[in-house]
Amino acid sequence: MSDLAKNRLFAIEKESIGPIPAHERHGSGKQLFAIWMGMNMTPLTVVTGATATTLLDLPFLPAALAILLGHAIGGIGMALHAAQGPVLGIPQMLQARGQFGTKGANLVVVIAILMFVGYFASNLVVSSASVRAIIPQSNPSAIIIACAALSFVIAAFGYNLIRKVTEISAYVVGALAVIAFAALLGTPEFWGNVLVGEFSWSGFCAMVAIGVVWQLAYAPYVSDYSRYMPRDSGARGAFWGTYLGCVVSSVLLMLLGAGVGVAYANLETMSAMSAIAGPFFGYLILFGFALAAAAGNSVNVYCSTLCLLTLVETFRTGWRPAAKHRIAGSALLHVIGAVLALAAATSFASSYFSFLSILLYLLIPWSxxxxxDYYLVRAGSYAVNDFYLPSGGRYGSWNRWALAVFVLGVVVQIPFMSTAFYAGPAAEVLGGIDIAWLVGLLFSGIAYLAICRKVPSAVHAIAETATSTTPDWEK
Structure with a gap:
């Protein structure tokens, strides 16, 4: 490693939500591939995959097909968001001001914060379960707090250390996952139960939807990492590096989880992992997964911190968040996430499944x-400086058209929803098949495009006070 790379790795990141200057741009598609491979190398990915053959009761082969299909579809949208980062050089949720206005974007920013903190807390719960599968007498609360502390240290340094840690996770946990797969395929329990289960279109479509939302759940922060890549050459690498890294890793570990669910449906998923691999490799796998989840969790809090700073900056005219503000925000969100994890440690699987379902319905219209807006309306051309103007510049404070489409995009999904706590009339007619995500995606995209072509103010929501003055950020 060069001295420059070492300095970057262990230096506190000074950039926060401002545009990344040209002299700070670095990285490649290969590095993004490693980052997103590492991001999914967590127990949470395995546990989510296990829902296909446990909660949804699918046989292994249909479960595997649903997992592959869902991630392949959702990954396209997620990677298209990632390709925006090198061009604009700003966090993804700040770029939402280009569609919703400076203050209107706060709606999706708040949703993103809730999502990131939810995933952070979920990872803490599953990390704790991994450690307790190794040391049953260990204190789950202490493990959750320790994992949160490790995440905070990494997140405090910022982008470069987070990137390196997730890269290491990609290789270490990837090797452990291969060992786990080999052990799984060598167990008679797997082959004896591989056809067990009952295929249903509702279960199949639910698992496809989980794959879609798993990928789109990353969409609100993929640009937070690709924004450091070179502007002129980074978009293509950002797309493929993010797509392949995220889809390959998530499919690999969810297939592992589905297989574990087949072999040991009566055991908690991470305990079953230990039973499959044997005492030594089982403990090694669980320990590696727990560390990777704790370290990789820094990604969730790093991005939620950028969203938090974006939210606060909206109401503090001329405020430029510094490193100390990012670290303070990170500390606050770590505490909130740890408290949620401590409270949600019981009945985790069902509550997490419901969380994923709700998340999907909210993310689809925004995406x-x-x-x-980015690819068809503006062709990637935005006045980034206007995002930091109190008035919102040419984008205004509120874009009522975009907000209306967003709300309607959620509403039109309601009849098609099929969840543990609610099933819409259309879903019941379809036999429990959930196509709400597809309805919301098509409606929101088509409606927004039609409005932009018919109503000029939907594209340029110019505030009366907007001027061409340079924001304090650029001075």
């Missing part, structure tokens, strides 16, 4: 609006 559709953002992608249509």
């Amino acid at each position: 559709a609006i953002n992608l249509v």
